[in-house]
Amino acid sequence: MKLKEISREELFRSSYGCAGCAAVLAVRLTLKVLGRNCVCVVPANCISTVSCYYPQTPFFVPMTVMAFAATGAALSGISAGFRRRGREDISVVGFSGDGGTADIGIQSLSGAIDGGYKFIYICYDNEAYMNTGIQRSGLTPYGATTTTTPAPCFETESKKDMLRIVAAHDIPYAATACTSYPLDFMQKVARANRVNGPTYIHVLAPCPTGWGFAPDRAIELGRMAVESGFWRLVELENGKLRTTHKPSRRRSVAEYFAAQTRFRQLSPEQIEEIQRNIDRRQAAGQAFSATG
Amino acid sequence: MKKSIPGPVSRAGNIPTRMGSWSTIKPVLKGKCNFCLLCWIFCPEGAISQDEGHRQVLFNNEECKGCGICVRECPTGAIEMAEPEQGERP
Numbered sequence: 001m002k003l004k005e006i007s008r009e010e011l012f013r014s015s016y017g018c019a020g021c022a023a024v025l026a027v028r029l030t031l032k033v034l035g036r037n038c039v040c041v042v043p044a045n046c047i048s049t050v051s052c053y054y055p056q057t058p059f060f061v062p063m064t065v066m067a068f069a070a071t072g073a074a075l076s077g078i079s080a081g082f083r084r085r086g087r088e089d090i091s092v093v094g095f096s097g098d099g100g101t102a103d104i105g106i107q108s109l110s111g112a113i114d115g116g117y118k119f120i121y122i123c124y125d126n127e128a129y130m131n132t133g134i135q136r137s138g139l140t141p142y143g144a145t146t147t148t149t150p151a152p153c154f155e156t157e158s159k160k161d162m163l164r165i166v167a168a169h170d171i172p173y174a175a176t177a178c179t180s181y182p183l184d185f186m187q188k189v190a191r192a193n194r195v196n197g198p199t200y201i202h203v204l205a206p207c208p209t210g211w212g213f214a215p216d217r218a219i220e221l222g223r224m225a226v227e228s229g230f231w232r233l234v235e236l237e238n239g240k241l242r243t244t245h246k247p248s249r250r251r252s253v254a255e256y257f258a259a260q261t262r263f264r265q266l267s268p269e270q271i272e273e274i275q276r277n278i279d280r281r282q283a284a285g286q287a288f289s290a291t292g
Numbered sequence: 293m294k295k296s297i298p299g300p301v302s303r304a305g306n307i308p309t310r311m312g313s314w315s316t317i318k319p320v321l322k323g324k325c326n327f328c329l330l331c332w333i334f335c336p337e338g339a340i341s342q343d344e345g346h347r348q349v350l351f352n353n354e355e356c357k358g359c360g361i362c363v364r365e366c367p368t369g370a371i372e373m374a375e376p377e378q379g380e381r382p
Contacts, residue, residue: 003332014311025334025336028338
């Protein structure tokens, strides 16, 4: 896939999202790959918040807003309907936030993967419940402050390894991505679209409001997350795990933390411990998206 | 051939929102554009389009929120944030 070959058609454009929102970028890039022949399911999350202002909508494809816990159920239901009518050419895609995936929607995601219908489940991970005011979620990393874990306290649980959870379902295709690597992400969406079964893509989407950095650095922050080893770009196809992008330069995790305000209260010793954890996971060749 | 699925169900005929008023400064092409399209792919709003004839990018000030991602990601540093001329402002 090359930049020049990507569709110029904007099917998600000019939403009410914050300036520099990477979650909005993730939706835009996904719809560039899938084109007009797709149906979107959006539960309660940032995307539904920024796109559903009657009578305007940034979506140029059919979309439905679903209950928070029911993304997976809606996806398999719509997909089952299309299968019954012989329209399996239509892609069914769900955009769920990290809370809607790892906390509230996890049973429905699990059931949907078990059901085996064809859909793409995209979890854009901005590492907290951002649209309701930055509350902690199951995917908030260790050490981050949120409004429910305020400084000088901080999140003391580590991030759930969603990829390992979906891999335990024997999913045909699952991947992690980051909006700072758009071609890598779009390739994964295209690959997921070819699979006749449930697929899951976990995309890291830096959030200027919640993480505390200037909007113009949204792409840089994602790149720093990958280069520091905080986030890995991998894909899992039929049980085989493959790293799709190895960063050419390594950064220290301290550099990544210094770029945002949510890790401000960590002492150098705590950052060192997180760095050791990341190094240990990398040295052990731990298969899944290693997070501190 | 199968017909494609119907478009969005919206009585107003799917009017895109216009967020241009969020910011008074907008990206302006100051230097030479090498048409690498990095700003275009990274723009969250889809406010950048391509001028194939002149081989450069165009900015839609009506949709741009002025986040500045294009300025930071431009490899040649050709884009700058500036206040648009009178009359260009949305």
